[in-house]
Amino acid sequence: MKFEKNYISALLISIVMIALAFGGPEIYSNKAFFFNLIIITIVALGLNLIYGLTGYLPFGYMVFFGMGAYGVYIGMRIGLAPWEAFAFGFVLNLIVALVLLPLFRLKSHYFAIATLAAFEGMYYLIQSPDLSKYTNGALGASLVTIYNPNLTYIISIIFLVFVIFLTAFIKSSRFGLSLRAIKDSVISAYLDGVNVPVTRGLAWIISALIASIAGTLYGWYSSFFYPETVFTLTLGVYIIAFVLFGGLGTILGPIIGTAILYSIYQYFSISYTYYVQLFFGILLIILILFLPGGIAQVIRKYIKKNMP
Amino acid sequence: MAVPSLLPYTIVIGLLLGIYYAFMALGLNLVFGVVRMINLSHGDIVMLGSYMAYYFLIYYSIKVGLSFVIAFPIFFLLGVLIYFAFVPKLESSNDPEMNSFTAFFGLSLAIEAISFLIFGNYYHALPDNALLGGSFVLLGFRTPKIYLAISALSAAILAITYLYLNKTMLGKATKALMQNKEQAISFGINPRWVTLITFAYGFGVAGMAGAIGPYILGTIYPSMGDFITIIAFTIVIIGALGNPLSTIIGGLVFGVFYEFLQVYMSGLSLAITFFALLAIVVIRPGGILGGVQREV
Secondary structure (H helix, E strand, O other): OHHHHHHHHHHHHHHHHHHHHHHHHHHOOOHHHHHHHHHHHHHHHHHHHHHHHHOOOOOOOHHHHHHHHHHHHHHHHOOOOHHHHHHHHHHHHHHHHHHOHHHHHOOHHHHHHHHHHHHHHHHHHHHOHHHHHHHOHHHOEEOHHHOOHHHHHHHHHHHHHHHHHHHHHHHHOHHHHHHHHHHHOHHHHHHOOOOHHHHHHHHHHHHHHHHHHHHHHHHHHHOEEOHHHHOOHHHHHHHHHHHHHHOOOOOHHHHHHHHHHHHHHHHHOOOOHHHHHHHHHHHHHHHHHHOOOHHHHHHHHHHHHHOO | OOOOOHHHHHHHHHHHHHHHHHHHHHHHHHHHHHHOOOOOOHHHHHHHHHHHHHHHHHHHOOOHHHHHHHHHHHHHHHHHHHHHHHHHHHHOOOOHHHHHHHHHHHHHHHHHHHHHHHHOOOOEOOOHHHOOOOEEEEOOEEEEOHHHHHHHHHHHHHHHHHHHHHHOHHHHHHHHHHHOHHHHHHOOOOHHHHHHHHHHHHHHHHHHHHHHOHHHHOOEOHHHHHHHHHHHHHHHHHOOOOOOOHHHHHHHHHHHHHHHHHHHOHHHHHHHHHHHHHHHHHHOOOOOOOOOOOOO
8 A cells, every 4th residue: 555655656756857857948948947956856855865764864965966076077087988987986975975884873963963074074175285186176177078968957857757766665665664663763673673784874875876976967967066066065954954844754745845945045046145044044943943844744734634 | 593393383383272272162062061962053153253353343442352251141141042942942852962953053054144144245354453462482483472362361261161160069060960960950950040051151152262263263254153163063072072171172182183284284184174073973972082972
């Protein structure tokens, strides 16, 4: 029952997203906006997997986004062929995710700050003049030689659909059930025979790779980026707000949250940067203090009240 | 003439600044000690203290030394307000430690945004002679006298905090509460009251650290807080989380370490600092001097 429900909603959401991705630019001719929306939705779903299903919030989650973009660039810079550079970036991110695995031994808030430190460390490493031989430092990275926006756009849509179905699959599988058991109580999950480190670790690696592929696609599509455009803590935190707003741990929640809030962000952030920041700051406080379930919680309450 | 050696100078300056760093991080650790929440808006409170000193100097010609003192009651009150707005609600949530992290980050974003809107997107600096001008020769290098003034003021507040925690009833109650909440309560300590005072005291000293901060931390700018928060956290964790006095050791170690990096490896100083923080958190999450806290 639950199994079918997740797949049906994944299918419906995918159809809507594909329609939006192809139809949207016909109505509002800013294709980059729709591309960014797709990419940020992917990141939000990736964050949702680890935060929603394990309760662990990686504050520096965007480290993978940044490394995804820079992985390919570093690969190209050391003289690899394009497809080798993509593989190089993928493996590099896999290594970073594996190196950070011991963080799960920590309590949740230490985990949050440790990922934040990893994020800041990586950012300063990438933009350091000492490594500019590989990263071009703060001057920015260029991928013009492999620039191909139409192909990137289509790959991004395919990847988004993949991530939506992956979320549905994880939620309805035994793996997802184990994750939820761990979230409720590590000890009782362990006693029920769940292999806690492997289950959590797998969720972490999947989630990290989703963000890194999103980063790679973003870097590829924009073809030129600075360290601070891809290592963006502020956007990373806004994405936490997107996920919380829509409803943590659901499939539809992060997508709706991103669609609404990212549009607001994109529309106002150029002229009203600080008002947008103030809005998101207050929104985060309100969500945490009063509405931990996001709008999904409000809707559920409303339905319960009006449909006995 | 012999060329003065850079190494001893680096160490001495690192220690001098280290005293300030300890003082700057003290508030974060006091707050953590009583409510077990990492105040991610700590750096923004420091930033507000800096703006206060700057505007007092520009508009009312109040010298930095006086602003330093005035900062305490102002930021103490701000601490009381923030306490009532956040802490009771967070303590009753399902995961107070994690939720407080996000909520205080939201507060940090909001304070930063408001500062940009009110103070504008400009860089400001405090002139040395608003506190102590001139320079002297230290180990063969010309050094601004201001470093001595900053270290002396920081040491004074650290000493007062030490006396408060060890010699007064309220201070002892605070320490008891930080060490073992249940036991402290069973001995008749009112946790609400002690927590509120210490929480607000943490904000008060953060504001004071802000007032003299620009001399050490660089120019006054609305987004300076993010970086301050994370180095304050690094300092706290080099000492021990929840033990305010270990912060002094944290500050000194950080001061020397950071000065070394800036002199010898300036290009990678920040990256190395953050990776060191990461390593400490993973290996000894309670801080180098603290106990080990882990979860399965």
